[in-house]
Amino acid sequence: MAGQYGNEPMMExxxxxxSQLLEQLEQxxxxxxxSNCYTEDTVNEIFRIMHTIKGSSAMMMQDSISTISHSMEDLxxxxRESKPQKIDNSALSDLVLEGVDLIKIEVxxxxxxxxADGNTSELQGRIKSLLSDFQMSNSSSNTVKDRKLLVNKEQQYYLSQDKTRINTAKYKNAFKATIHFEEGCEMENIRAYEIVHNIRDIxxxxxxxxxxxxxxDSCAEIIRQEGFKLFLRTDSSYEELHEFFMETLFLKDLELVQIEIDDYYRLYDEKQEITSKNISVSNRSSGEESEEIRETHSVSSQQNIISVNMTKLDKLMDLVGEMVIAEDMVIQNPDLKGMELENFQKASRQLQKITGEI
Known part of the structure; x- marks a missing residue:
């Protein structure tokens, strides 16, 4: 079964x-x-890592990874929210490293x-037990705010055939978010899909x-040039949404604007009208092109077949693997930590882009 996911970009x-996030977390x-100390910045970074792994693994339907990372995220x-004074740092570190090892095995x-079918229930139980101990020993501290944003599970908004609004009072706020990803991160459409997957929690x-x-696949280039635009209605506040989007991996720029409810529905109608026109044009052109496609299919199928020496192909794959490992060793070199090397960062992003295309 080895190599089962070789042609699945999302899984790759x-x-x-x-794997990259687990290395960062372990360090x-x-x-x-x-130092026997967890600074506020470190806690925030660990929370962000666990939140990202939880979301991406849930999207990929890898329950064992998602559930254990969710428990660690809760911890x-x-x-992060309570900033407790009484914490057993040693017990916390040991338990998190166990979680890292378990996720590594599943990966x-x-x-x-x-x-990935590992049993996480025993470790989950110990994480919950440690969290309970922390809460009890710091019970005099500020109470943790409810982390779950308000979610209404009623039926989704839709338009009736006569364009009458249905259930318009369901959510009180409307927002427009424009997300730009870092240059060279690649697969922008898949990263946008991960945001869509996670927004369903809100x-x-x-x-x-x-x-x-x-x-x-052409959506990746559109997102790269124009950004990913997400319009939503929710009971969550601006601050809560901003925090949600800022946890996006490879986020370069976020523009979050609260809009009027009427503007939300106007933009929705405009999007639907454009979509309908595109479908109509596509249907007309597909009929015109079908004959040409049939005529050229046999020729193009023959032209797409080449003969490759398997020994040389295997060697090429080994070299690519070694190049990716060498790239990681250079970019993740601990000697570079804290150094401001703008040209190096640009070069490393270009290197990542090239190896990503390979």
Missing amino acids: MFLFET LILTCEK FYFL EKLKNGDK TDEFFHIPERIIED
Whole structure:
């Protein structure tokens, strides 16, 4: 079953980024172990990492990874919001490193083409127990705010055939978010899909531009040039939404604007009208092109077949793997930590772009 996900870009990206995040997390925990202290910045960074792994693994339907990362995220949410004074740093570090090891094992299974089916219940129980101990020993501290943003699970907004608004009072706020990702991060459409997947924890009433972000690969270039535009209605505040979007991986720029409810529906209608026109044009052109496609299919199919020496292909794949490893060793070199090297950062992003295309 090895190599099962070789042609699945989403799975490849998930495995690569999760491995990178686990390395960062492990280094953070080891640093905290040495200093016997978890700073506010470190807690925030660990929470962000666990939140990202939880969201991406849930999107990929990897329940074992999602559930354990969710438990670890809960733990650091408590630390971030309550800022407790009485914390057993050693016990915290040991438990988080156990979680990292478990996720690494699950990731390795997926890389080998096996199912990630590890039992996380025992470790989850110990994490919840540690969280309970922290809460009890710091019960005099400020109470943790409810972390869940308000979500109404009623039926999603829609338009009737006579364009009458249905259930317009469901959510009290409307927002427009424009997201730009870092240059060279690649697969912008898949990163946008991850935002869409996670936004369902906040609201079930939203739409986005471009629309077919998974089905149409050209959306990646549109997002790269114009940004990913997400329109939503929710009961969440501006601050809560801003915090949600700022946890997006490879986020370069965020423009979040609260809009009027009427503007939200006007923009929705405009998007639907454009979509209908595009479908109509597509249907007409597809009929005209079908004959040409049939005529050229046999020729193009023959031209797409080449003969490759498997030994040389295997060697090429090995060299690519070694190049990616060498790239990681250079970019993640601890000697570079804290240094302001603008030209190096630009060069490293270009290198990542090239190896990503390979």
